[in-house]
Amino acid sequence: MAFPAPRPQPPQLPQHLHRTIDCQQGAVRAVRFNADGNYLLTCGSDKSLKLWSVSRGTLLKAYCGHGYEVLDADGSYDNSQVCSCSSDKTVILWDVASGQVTRKLRGHAGKINCVRFNEEASVILSGSIDGTVRCWDTRSRRMDVIQILDEARDGISSLKVLEHEVLTGSVDGRVRHYDLRMGQLNADFINSPITCVCFSQDGQCTLSSSLDSTVRLLDKNTGEMLGEYTGHQNKSYKMDCCLSSKDTHVLSCSEDGHVYYWDLVEGSISLKLPVGKGVVQSLSIHPTEPLLLTATGGHVQVWGAEPEDTQEGAMEPSE
């Protein structure tokens, strides 16, 4: 009581490269943290999905079974299952430990851009280029779709699930927010193909990046724009954006090989992190710590807020 509470530290941005992983699986289409942030998943264009340790950068498991390049993956809350989607129009549910295909879900008419578990991993939602989001049941034995969300008029590029809410971004320039509890669909018109959507950590806002090189922060309930973040380049590719773990910063990939950090409130670029020469394809932020994953080409970088002391993992592992 005698001492005042320590001043809150300024938010630390992951800007120091900890290590680079050469994934050896072609282009890395997506890189994702698992639920607790200890492991990462990389989706390769060589039809494989790989599981790595974040802290050591070692390959733990490779999951092979897709017929085409893997485009997105997600881990279940208990780390027991992983789902992945691919250009081969299938969603595969994997058993993490054995690496076996638990079930292979077919039904989409086109390649599948994004896939997510719900909170209890009882439903897999997958968004495809055919304009539909399909909800697959993992509990029952039936492989049928529970529901098809076909409101989008063009391909689904991004999909997020938060508790009972589903957020989809579509190429038709709309962010759709399905509220299961309310039985409501809110469609926000952005007028530019959406490349990525995500919820804020507090669940009150949605972040959407679109092909007009803008990231917008919208209020979830009203649809009003709270912030607009520009400066990066996103005109042609599907690239990720996200909010930092404490909702202090907005992060987005850029086609110029950087990751941009904006201050959430001010909207100013607070950091321009050079990742590589190529396009930063995917990024993923640690759920709690200031750790960032980026993917360019066939490599994945792990970034931390502070320079790592032990540098042995910095070089790509020799395999």
Place this chain on the structure above:
Amino acid sequence: MASDSDSDEDFVTYGTPLEPLEEDEPVRKPVPLHEQTVKDEKGRFQRFHGAFTGGFSAGYFNTAGSKEGWTPSTFVSSRQQKAERQNAMPQDFMDEEDLGEHGIAPREITTTADFVSGRSNPIQKKARELSAMRGPIPGDTLLQDLVAPARTSIGVQLLRKMGWRDGQGVGPRVRKRKLRSDKAGSELRAYGCVLPPKRSDESEEDNDDDDDEEFAPENVTFAPKDVTPVDFAVKEGVHGLGYRGLDPGRALAGGGTRGGHFNLFTLDSDRTTSLFGPRAATRRGGVAGQAFGVGAMEEDDDEEVYHKDAMSNYDTILGGEEPGDGLFGWTAPQQYKKKKKNDPKKDAAYLGKILEGFTLASENEEPKTVFPPPVLPRGYRPVHYFRPAVDMSGVSPVVAAALRESRGHMTQPAQEMVRHQLDSTQRRELLGETSLQGPSSVFELLRPEDLEKLSRVRQAAEEKQSRPDLTSETGRAAVVAAAKASALQALSSRFQSRPQGAPESQPQGAPESLALAAWSAPTADTKNTFKPFDKIPHKQARYDQYLTLLRKGHKDALEQSLDVCMTEWERGRERDEFVFTSLLYQPSSSALSSRFTRSRQADNDDTVEVPRDTENDVDDKQAAVKMKMFGKLTRDTLEWHPDKLLCKRFNVPDPYPGSGLVGMPKVRRDRFSVFNFLTVDPTASCTQASSSSSSSSSSSRPPDSGKRSRWDISPSAPPAGQKDPLSALISEARSEASRPATETPTIKTEVLEEQQTASGEKREEEEEEEAEDSRPPMDLFKAIFSSSDERSSSSDESDEGQEEEEEETERAGADGKAGAQTSGPVGFSRIPQATPTAPPPTLPTHLQGTSTARGRDVSEERGVAPPSTASHKDGGQEEEEEEEEEFGPKLPPHTSTGFPWLREESQSGRSKENRKAKKEHKHKKDKKHKKKQKKQKKQKVKEKKRKKKEKRDELPSSSSDSNSDDDDDDEEEGVTTEELLKRLKSIRGKL
């Protein structure tokens, strides 16, 4: 109970008597069980739960108590005041009903038996004495006798006032003589089931003790004998009911009963009589009884050792016969030995053995008189057969004779007409009336020219009718109807006498000829006709014969095909059948049916399901977005129904419980309504604005289809650096593409195709055909567009298969394109990726493998992502253009360039290798394409080939590299816009 009929009205009645039944009163329906309701005193219904489950419902909604239920009201417990122990009385658990008049503990002032003084009832005393004898202490009742309660019940008092005295029975006084005579008069014997004669108590008493009746004067009436109340001894001990142990005193008494066997199962009352009455017989000494066997010392061996209790010892009738001792209602085993022996006369009169439980009837039954049946008249036949009317005309005399013989007579054809068959004029003649004055017909009122016209019309119609058109549907229907009618008529006419003059074949003539016309037609396909009589082979055979004869055109096909052995009736019937079926299953109908199939679904379903709410007002929204006014303007809030299971999986209650709807609520609208497909093109204005200058084709662009692709908006957002020659070239190409394709049968068709994706649908199809016809040589494509080996596999071996796949996908893409175009709103617009210089499709596609890289090249060339390795400039010229069908934002390229922390040497070295491998693939593919396009011109191809060969010679045979697609983008990088432009122009010059 059963008593004399004259004493009935003297009985005390309790309750309401039944209404006297009248003779012809309809039998009343008994009240059904569910309507037999029980109500409490307030008229509320009471439910009966069952005797052992609570009886009637009680309390407030079956809770025994108040609305709040039963509460232990007295329970109070605290530290200071402990709960006292409650001594609950039985009355505490009784409600007012129990305490009421008819309850189990009535609370009212009554006389109690304890303090009644008066004369004691001798019978009660007697019974008490009895029980005292049997009790543990003999003479127990002495104490009770000493303390005599002064008590007489009100009933006894009343009875006394009525003249009753103690010791008498209750009831009217009787005289004994009459009964005697009555008994003597019952001489008639009855056989069968006649109720046994009524016996009054008195008569039984008479029978009981014949020795009593020594004095019975004629005019003296006696009071009825008092009944002994049943003396129920308390059961003690563990032995079974009715068992009585050995009486030691008896065993020692020496002289037993005469039978020697003491019946352990006699009634107590019998025993009492044996105890007190004079019949107490002597018994020999010795131990005997059921518990003991028969001793060796027993003398009489014929004794029934194993006493069997027969069913005849028991009453089998309820209330039918009263046991003799007046123990009413007591149905313990009772042996009817007295009755058997007391009426020897009856037994003697009836020689047979009377069954146990039966008695001889006292009255004779009335004998039944049997009347003889009436005498049947001679020649009466009990069964009447309906015979068909056969007329002699068509039958041979032999058959007719046989028929007549078999039936006795033949229907005489009716000489005179039946009344109903006369028409009005005939009836008038019969009645002798004069005809009506005035015009007899409507036609007489018509003008002559009109009449003529009418007659002409009628003539024409008749002509038509005489030759019915079998091919037309209505004609056939008419024929069928006619056949039906005629068949019916023939059937009905067979059962009634036919007018003499009418020839039988006349009604059949028309359908027969029709059938003949139908079947003998040369077009008739008679190969596989329907077999209606498949189950009766010989009939089917006859039918077939009939058909073949018909086909040959025989007039008398029917008569020939019929069986001669059959009776005329059968034949007539079959004739009708054949004609009818042959008309029904005409060959033409089968031929037609084989050609056409029924539609599977109703065509008249002109409605289609359309989402009720749609996201609309895109124009407004666009304006709002431009003004950055996100919020209400850009938001559509729609009702959306999640699936029930989905809600379950998300642990969320169903927001719309009970609604079977899933997804967006839909409404049915007219299928062909324009409004279903009319979506306001959000980019229409921009498109128009931007593209009107560039191309003429945009003006012919149809309204936007349902699902918009992002390509639709592409012209609205041209990149900033658009003013380069590239855009000019594109616009030029576009304008050229809008010209007829025949003029420029080279790349422009390709460009055209691309253009058409954005433009019309039908037009596209047509022009695609054209493009097929006048396809430029493959090399041109190769020169302009990148080869299709961008999706190269990781190994050479799989190359072939991959190519096939590719072809398939291409084809599928084309198909899909066509489908999408025809289906209109659903399809995606195809995304042209044709020229690398094309800015309108600014948003490149999702690419995979090398295509991704190329996409990137595109962007680079546009100056979007300039960094590229210049070393690969030479390679990718031919590959930079391609036709692709991709949607959505493309995946980022897969570059392995530009990692500052990577060693560049190894990278570049590997990439070179890869490039070579890549080229190898490409050339192979090109060959394939050539094969496909054999008919194309060859000259230019040769040039190209030469070039290729040179290139190929440079390449050493390369090994497959799994990383090929990782690095293949390198070779396409660095194609500058100038170079591209040059190339394009040169191609155009060649053409």
